[in-house]
Amino acid sequence: MAASDENKKIEQMNKSLIDNTNQRLTTNDGVFITDNNNTLKAGDRGPSLLEDFIYQDKMAHFDRERIPERVVHARGSGAHGVFEATADMSAYTRAAFLKKGTKTPLFVRFSTVAGFKGSTDLARDVRGFSVKFYTEEGNYDLVGNNIPVFFVQDAMNFPDLVHAVKPEPNNEMPQAASAHDTFWDFVSLMPESAHMVMWAMSDRAIPRSLRMMEGFGVHTFKFVNAAGKGTFVKFHWKPKLGVHQVAWNEAQKISGFDADFHRRDLWENIDKGNFPQWDLGVQLIPEEDEFRYSFDILDPTKLIPEEVVPVQIIGTMTLNRNPENFFAETEQIAFDPGRLVPGIDFSNDPLLQGRVFSYADTQNYRLGGPNFHELPINRSVNGKHNNQKDGTGRQDILKGNVSYFPNSLGGGCPYHAMLKGEKGFESHQEKIDASKVRKRSTSFADHFTQARLFFNSQSPEEQEHIVNAYSFELSKVKSVDIRTRELAILHQIDPKLAAKVGSNIGLTPPTSLDELTLQFVRHNHPDYPIEPKDPEVKKSKALSMKQDPSKGTIKTRKVAFLVADGVDMNKVEHYKKALEAEGAEAVLIAPNVGKLKYKQGGSEEIQFSFLTEASVCYDAFYTPEGDSVNILSDLPEYFQFINEGFRHCKALAFAKGAESLVEASYIKGKDAGLILESDGQSVTDFIKAMKQHRIWERESARKVPS
Numbered sequence: 001m002a003a004s005d006e007n008k009k010i011e012q013m014n015k016s017l018i019d020n021t022n023q024r025l026t027t028n029d030g031v032f033i034t035d036n037n038n039t040l041k042a043g044d045r046g047p048s049l050l051e052d053f054i055y056q057d058k059m060a061h062f063d064r065e066r067i068p069e070r071v072v073h074a075r076g077s078g079a080h081g082v083f084e085a086t087a088d089m090s091a092y093t094r095a096a097f098l099k100k101g102t103k104t105p106l107f108v109r110f111s112t113v114a115g116f117k118g119s120t121d122l123a124r125d126v127r128g129f130s131v132k133f134y135t136e137e138g139n140y141d142l143v144g145n146n147i148p149v150f151f152v153q154d155a156m157n158f159p160d161l162v163h164a165v166k167p168e169p170n171n172e173m174p175q176a177a178s179a180h181d182t183f184w185d186f187v188s189l190m191p192e193s194a195h196m197v198m199w200a201m202s203d204r205a206i207p208r209s210l211r212m213m214e215g216f217g218v219h220t221f222k223f224v225n226a227a228g229k230g231t232f233v234k235f236h237w238k239p240k241l242g243v244h245q246v247a248w249n250e251a252q253k254i255s256g257f258d259a260d261f262h263r264r265d266l267w268e269n270i271d272k273g274n275f276p277q278w279d280l281g282v283q284l285i286p287e288e289d290e291f292r293y294s295f296d297i298l299d300p301t302k303l304i305p306e307e308v309v310p311v312q313i314i315g316t317m318t319l320n321r322n323p324e325n326f327f328a329e330t331e332q333i334a335f336d337p338g339r340l341v342p343g344i345d346f347s348n349d350p351l352l353q354g355r356v357f358s359y360a361d362t363q364n365y366r367l368g369g370p371n372f373h374e375l376p377i378n379r380s381v382n383g384k385h386n387n388q389k390d391g392t393g394r395q396d397i398l399k400g401n402v403s404y405f406p407n408s409l410g411g412g413c414p415y416h417a418m419l420k421g422e423k424g425f426e427s428h429q430e431k432i433d434a435s436k437v438r439k440r441s442t443s444f445a446d447h448f449t450q451a452r453l454f455f456n457s458q459s460p461e462e463q464e465h466i467v468n469a470y471s472f473e474l475s476k477v478k479s480v481d482i483r484t485r486e487l488a489i490l491h492q493i494d495p496k497l498a499a500k501v502g503s504n505i506g507l508t509p510p511t512s513l514d515e516l517t518l519q520f521v522r523h524n525h526p527d528y529p530i531e532p533k534d535p536e537v538k539k540s541k542a543l544s545m546k547q548d549p550s551k552g553t554i555k556t557r558k559v560a561f562l563v564a565d566g567v568d569m570n571k572v573e574h575y576k577k578a579l580e581a582e583g584a585e586a587v588l589i590a591p592n593v594g595k596l597k598y599k600q601g602g603s604e605e606i607q608f609s610f611l612t613e614a615s616v617c618y619d620a621f622y623t624p625e626g627d628s629v630n631i632l633s634d635l636p637e638y639f640q641f642i643n644e645g646f647r648h649c650k651a652l653a654f655a656k657g658a659e660s661l662v663e664a665s666y667i668k669g670k671d672a673g674l675i676l677e678s679d680g681q682s683v684t685d686f687i688k689a690m691k692q693h694r695i696w697e698r699e700s701a702r703k704v705p706s
């Protein structure tokens with residue numbers, strides 16, 4: 001059943017595939033076209049004729065090729081894959097796709113939030129992490145982010161947040177960046193954003209690869225079992241390749257050298273068969289424990305530390321197929337957190353509740369009407385049967401004269417599941433006895449404890465990156481009032497953090513929140529400040545990306561071999577073999593594309609040159625020896641590669657005969673990431689250094705220009 005479901009989705013997509021091989025060119029109505037070069041004219045130098053339906057057919061379609069991009073998350077990259085459930089979760093949920101051993105086809109779309117559709121992948125931003133599971137009980141969408149909390153607590157504030165972070169309305173600048181006045185104006189007036197802003201200023205917001213980031217459902221959801229019992233649940237995606245980042249200086253440069261860096265990385269790796277994988281984890285909270293914690297589990301600005309409720313792994317997702325067509329699949333996929341399957345339900349998180357309206361509404365507009373679920377990428381594998389009909393773009397052809405319920409003419413079909421003793425979706429029964437109010441719960445009033453938890457859980461290097469990110473962003477803010485207001489928020493989180501940022505931007509942090517900020521906070525919480533409860537933990541290891549390096553892998557990492565004519569082939573081959581055995585990729589970069597001549601004779605076709613490549617797009621560097629060294633020593637681009645690699649804390653290896661190049665560079669001082677043959681070091685040491693992902697100890701060493 002399950003495996004055939006996977007095939008059903010593939011068959012469904014294949015049915016919609018158009019293969020032009022050996023086909024004659026036609027109009028949209030299938031009329032064969034004889035001339036696709038010339039419009040119909042009165043004489044060969046005369047005016048064009050209105051009756052040219054072939055031209056009109058082509059141009060009218062072209063004129064309508066664009067649809068509105070997503071309001072947020074416009075820039076995205078997608079892939080097909082499969083989810084395999086690996087744990088027995090029947091005590092908690094009746095969801096069929098979570099039954100142990102079940103395989104479910106899926107589509108994932110990763111995205112940035114603020115930038116337009118054509119913006120750079122490496123913006124400092126949250127990443128969307130949306131998964132559509134095509135289950136045998138209908139489509140289930142887990143529409144999450146790579147950060148486990150959100151900026152605001154109530155959906156009512158979302159359009160304002162988005163307006164503030166998007167390019168400013170008068171001049172539409174800056175693109176894909178939060179470093180501008182309106183964003184910081186908004187967040188400095190909304191201390192509830194403090195926790196998420198801290199994540200956004202951390203390295204989490206500049207991932208090395210989409211394949212190397214965590215995903216989170218963010219909100220608390222509910223599992224519901226066959227007996228109708230509910231359990232609160234938080235979802236986590238844990239990448240098998242670990243969680244890794246680039247440096248901010250690197251991110252900015254990658255944006256120039258390869259704005260598609262993440263998209264390319266995902267596409268190329270799937271294409272090569274390096275299928276990225278994530279484990280799906282859950283944190284389960286019994287209903288009885290709803291009020292047990294120092295924070296409210298319905299508040300989307302809070303996470304549940306893994307030390308408090310451990311994450312249990314319940315399945316694995318593998319991305320194994322690139323889309324055939326970006327627009328038809330990645331652009332037209334319609335995610336909606338309001339699409340649930342039996343066994344999963346919403347919690348009362350007010351942000352989640354608001355999302356349930358927004359997504360279907362936006363798809364109706366963006367995809368031009370109510371039939372977007374009939375697009376191949378959005379179709380469920382188990383079909384749909386109801387009495388909804390007509391509307392723009394309807395594709396399904398309903399048989400017979402019945403499109404209402406109840407009916408007798410259609411044999412009562414489609415019938416209610418319960419009529420045949422079957423079960424459909426049932427909302428979790430929850431007793432609600434409350435007044436209708438437009439209010440914020442007092443249990444949502446603590447805005448700083450978890451921001452502090454996040455900051456304190458970081459390594460000193462990561463903390464330094466956070467200080468630098470705040471300093472960078474606030475330096476770009478023109479209004480001194482706004483900068484000062486944000487410093488007041490930072491002071492509430494950690495006075496030392498505030499002081500460091502303050503000294504970088506020439507201001508002394510105020511010790512209390514600004515009056516204007518307090519006015520907004522007191523709108524929601526008239527009794528503010530409210531004494532926060534003692535947190536369960538003050539540090540959480542899982543929040544730091546500088547995790548145990550001994551578990552490191554260098555699978556799929558790209559190593560630049562910096563070569564020129566006359567390079568020693570044996571030195572190249574030796575390193576290449578060892579790196580490939582670890583799953584890494586060696587990429588030869590030479591002064592120009594074309595033939596590279598080896599010292600031993602023979603040559604190799606080179607695809608990448610110093611002209612097109614940049615150090616920031618590679619994970620580590622090796623310079624073999626040979627006559628190539630003389631050529632490289634005259635090449636400023638070569639030095640930019642190694643200087644920058646050093647600055648960005650990457651591993652660099654040099655063959656003995658190439659070590660003179662180190663002396664001619666800005667690289668000074670020996671560390672664990674600088675591998676020199678004359679020190680008796682080998683490719684094994686290089687691999688060991690790469691496994692650390694970053695040479696963290698270099699962070700505090702002398703920074704080199706690049």
Ligand code: HDE
Pocket residue numbers: 070071072073076109110111127128129130143144145150154155156158216217218219300333334335351352354355358359360362363
């Ligand atoms: Fe979204 N969000 N969002 N969001 N969101 C959209 O839906 C919205 C929120 C997220 O790859 C839009 O199809 C509201 C949280 C992702 O196609 C829109 C609120 C989280 C994606 C929308 C939120 C997300 C979106 C724009 C506050 C993490 C990309 C286009 C109540 C859990 C999906 C679209 C994709 C996209 C509304 C907050 C994640 C406008 C109203 C929290 C990953 O409907």
